[in-house]
Amino acid sequence: MRKEISLMLDVDVVPLTVTFNGKTYKDGFGGVLKKLFFSRLRSGAIEPVTSQPSPDEFFTVFNKHKQQGNEVVYIGISSRSSGTLQAARIARSMCDYEHIHIVDSYNLSHGLEALVRTACRLRDHGYSAKEIVRKINELVPKVKSVSVVESMRFLNRGGRVQTEELSGHNSLSLKNLVAICDGRFTPVATARGRAGAFEKIYKMMSESHINDKLPVILTHSDCREGVRRLENFLVSKGMDFEYIHSEIGSVIGTHFGPDTVGIAYVEK
Numbered sequence: 001m002r003k004e005i006s007l008m009l010d011v012d013v014v015p016l017t018v019t020f021n022g023k024t025y026k027d028g029f030g031g032v033l034k035k036l037f038f039s040r041l042r043s044g045a046i047e048p049v050t051s052q053p054s055p056d057e058f059f060t061v062f063n064k065h066k067q068q069g070n071e072v073v074y075i076g077i078s079s080r081s082s083g084t085l086q087a088a089r090i091a092r093s094m095c096d097y098e099h100i101h102i103v104d105s106y107n108l109s110h111g112l113e114a115l116v117r118t119a120c121r122l123r124d125h126g127y128s129a130k131e132i133v134r135k136i137n138e139l140v141p142k143v144k145s146v147s148v149v150e151s152m153r154f155l156n157r158g159g160r161v162q163t164e165e166l167s168g169h170n171s172l173s174l175k176n177l178v179a180i181c182d183g184r185f186t187p188v189a190t191a192r193g194r195a196g197a198f199e200k201i202y203k204m205m206s207e208s209h210i211n212d213k214l215p216v217i218l219t220h221s222d223c224r225e226g227v228r229r230l231e232n233f234l235v236s237k238g239m240d241f242e243y244i245h246s247e248i249g250s251v252i253g254t255h256f257g258p259d260t261v262g263i264a265y266v267e268k
Contacts, residue, residue, distance in 0.1 A: 009120045012061050016084065016251040020048040027251040037250050038222035038258040047157075050251045052084040058091030066097040071129035075103045075115050075136060080183030101133045104140070106183035109252045110219040110264040111145035117215050117244070118266070139266055144208060145180045146188065147219075147262030148197040148226075152176050154257035155185055177201070178256075185255070194226065194261075198233045201263060205239060209268045216241040217264040221248040226261040241265070 015026040020040075040046045058074075065072045076085040085104055092100045105112045115136055122132045149155070155178065175197040177189040191197040210216070220227040231243050248256060256262075 009117065011116065011120065012065075014053045014057050014061055014084075014088070016053060016082075017051050018048050018250045018254060019051070020046040025250070027249045034247060034250060034253075035222055038253060041154075041253070042222075042258040048250070048254045050254050052082055052087055055087045055090040055094060058088045059094050062091055062095045062097065062100055066095055066099075071099040071101070072097075073101045073103065073119060073123075073129050073132050073136075075105050075112065075119060077108050077112055078106045078180070078183035079104050080106065081108060081185070099129065101129055103133055103136050104183075105143075106140055107143050107145055107180050107264075108185075109145070109248055109256075110147075110217040110246055110262050111143045111180050113219075113244075113246055114143055114145075114215060114217050114264045114266055115139060117217075142211070142267040143264060144204070144267060145262065145264040146201060146204060147178050147256060147260050148191075148194060148201070149176045149178050149256055150259040151257050152178075152187070155255055194229075198230055201230070202234060202237050202239070205234070205263075205265065206237075208265070210241065211266045211268045212241055214242075214266045215244045217246055218243050219246040219248050219262045219264070221253040221256055221258050221260040223259045223261055226259065230261055230263065 013028070015028055017024050017026055019025075041048070062072060074088055076088055079085040085102065088102055092102060105115050107115065118139060119132050119136050122135060127135070173192060174190045175192075175194055176187060177191065177197060177200055179186050179188045181188070189200055191200050218227045218231055227245060248260060248262070253260070
């Protein structure tokens with residue numbers, strides 16, 4: 001989650017890191033200029049390496065709230081795609097504080113953001129930490145997240161999908177739709193051009209019972225115009241929800257690659 005979002009929602013973020021050109025940056029915090037990052041990724045000038053935070057980094061945040069007597073709800077990226085959640089669990093043990101609650105989102109990026117924003121709304125309406133955890137856990141399997149990925153080579157390079165799953169997915173005229181299913185990157189369809197991909201997203205959404213009381217997250221990796229077109233297309237089809245625009249960070253962007261456009265929503 002970007003630093004601007006964390007400040008706006010009044011949440012603490014324990015960021016993952018990305019290393020390239022011999023320097024390591026905290027995602028969203030260390031001065032990485034996303035446009036420059038994705039430009040270099042697009043050109044093949046860099047091969048970034050991502051890494052999860054340590055238990056000590058989580059302990060610093062958890063212990064601060066322990067000292068302040070706060071309850072903590074930590075919603076983490078999928079345990080099936082990263083060891084980040086395990087680091088948080090180790091830190092909870094180190095902290096020895098019963099009021100730290102850890103939720104596995106089984107999602108990434110914009111799917112995770114949909115849950116965090118919902119948790120913040122519940123917090124602001126006076127729900128207790130245990131009530132928030134219960135409600136978010138109920139929503140986890142209802143989060144649907146799909147992205148239009150320009151090239152599968154970034155997911156392939158990071159080992160996030162199997163090579164056999166990429167067969168026939170590399171034509172320049174084809175766009176790849178990748179969902180987060182059961183906590184993992186999962187290729188679900190191909191489409192002819194971005195317009196065809198948007199049609200498939202619309203079809204997926206029209207077959208869902210979307211919870212219109214919760215935000216729908218639109219996101220992109222250095223493709224602002226693409227995400228605007230997706231929103232305009234969906235609205236023209238009668239899908240007039242509370243759309244929130246976001247940006248894919250450099251860590252998830254390392255795997256999705258540049259020019260990705262995605263959407264996440266919660267079903268009833």
